[in-house]
Amino acid sequence: MDTDIATLINVTKKFGKVTALRGLSLRVPKGVIYGLIGPNGAGKTTTLRIISTLVTPDSGIVKVLGHELPHEKNVIRGRIAYLPEEAGLYERLTGWENLLYFAMIYFGRGRAEEVAKKGAYISGLKSEDLHRRAGEYSKGMARRLAIARALMLDADLIILDEPTSGLDVFSSYRIRKMLREYVKNSGKTIILSSHNMLEVEEICDYVGLINKGILITSGPPSMLKAKYHGRTLEEVFISIVGLGE
Ligand code: ATP
Numbered sequence: 001m002d003t004d005i006a007t008l009i010n011v012t013k014k015f016g017k018v019t020a021l022r023g024l025s026l027r028v029p030k031g032v033i034y035g036l037i038g039p040n041g042a043g044k045t046t047t048l049r050i051i052s053t054l055v056t057p058d059s060g061i062v063k064v065l066g067h068e069l070p071h072e073k074n075v076i077r078g079r080i081a082y083l084p085e086e087a088g089l090y091e092r093l094t095g096w097e098n099l100l101y102f103a104m105i106y107f108g109r110g111r112a113e114e115v116a117k118k119g120a121y122i123s124g125l126k127s128e129d130l131h132r133r134a135g136e137y138s139k140g141m142a143r144r145l146a147i148a149r150a151l152m153l154d155a156d157l158i159i160l161d162e163p164t165s166g167l168d169v170f171s172s173y174r175i176r177k178m179l180r181e182y183v184k185n186s187g188k189t190i191i192l193s194s195h196n197m198l199e200v201e202e203i204c205d206y207v208g209l210i211n212k213g214i215l216i217t218s219g220p221p222s223m224l225k226a227k228y229h230g231r232t233l234e235e236v237f238i239s240i241v242g243l244g245e
Contacts, residue, residue: 004063005030005157005189006051011060013046020046021057022213028191028206033183035204036193037233043213044193045085045161051191052082052159065156081155085162087146091135095125095145098134102149119145119152122182124174140171147175151182158182160192164199176203197233207233211241 006028013021021043028034036044049055051064053073062069064076089098096116103115120130123144134142143163150158163179164172179190180203194200200207201221208218217224217240221233230236 003030004028005065006191007061007063008047008050009061011047011050011057011062013043013050013055013057020213021050023060024210024214025060026208026215026218028189030189031183031187032189032205033179033203034189034191035200035207036191036210037195037197037200037207037237038210039195042210044210047210048082048159048161048191048193051157052080053077054082079155080157080159081150081153082159083146083150083161083163085165089134089137089142089145089149091133093134094131095123095134095137095141096120096130098145099123099130099149099152103152106153115152115154119148122151122178123148124178138171140167140174143167143171144175144178147178151178154186154188156188158188158190160190162194163192164194164196172199179203197237201233209233209237209240211237216240 004027008024008026011021011024024043024047036047038044046055050057050062053069053076056070065079067075069076090101093101099116099119100112103119104112107115125141125144129141134145147160147163164175183190204221206220209216224233224236225231228236228239230239
């Protein structure tokens with residue numbers, strides 16, 4: 001549907017002999033946090049990279065923000081923010097300088113400070129931490145800054161690959177809160193991937209369960225739990241695909 005932020009229809013992608021996606025279809029409605037969940041190697045990152053225009057599928061239809069890939073790639077790029085799992089910071093710059101530098105690239109000197117201030121606010125980092133070198137940050141602080149750097153760009157669609165992986169309970173909690181507040185205040189859309197079904201259940205309005213390169217079901221967590229008689233999304237997932245090898 002054209003009101004959807006992203007639509008993939010029957011998308012396939014191979015890397016050499018490995019089939020990453022084998023006919024994946026999904027719809028991401030506007031103004032939600034959409035969680036793509038599934039085991040290692042299911043195809044989550046490939047899907048996110050296709051939506052981000054970084055990977056071209058072998059076949060299928062991909063529409064993002066009303067524009068079709070691959071011909072309208074540049075229009076889409078100007079309206080999305082993508083944060084890969086391994087996204088880093090400039091370690092020799094302070095947190096604040098990282099935000100400022102990024103803001104300058106996207107918005108020019110004129111608006112850089114205003115945009116970086118928004119990033120600093122979204123990050124929730126203390127002023128004294130923002131003025132420390134990013135190389136001294138804990139993993140949780142670094143991730144909060146990297147996510148704030150993506151959110152401050154005011155993109156219509158924010159794509160976050162495993163935003164909380166490897167973080168402790170406090171950092172994950174803060175990031176979830178940050179993302180929820182952002183969507184509530186801005187009406188923008190976030191697509192994220194995760195292995196952590198409990199986390200996804202808590203933060204996402206809408207989820208897509210992906211396994212072996214296809215989407216096996218999708219919808220609001222409460223709807224999926226009712227439909228598949230599971231107490232948790234994990235139970236829903238296992239009831240559909242079994243326990244794996
Ligand atoms: P994880 O949770 O482990 O990050 P994922 O669900 O994000 O996994 P993908 O990274 O999309 O899964 O990978 C899907 C399959 O495609 C895997 O078998 C992976 O090895 C393969 N693959 C992905 N990218 C490449 C690449 N650039 N070259 C070769 N194989 C790739």
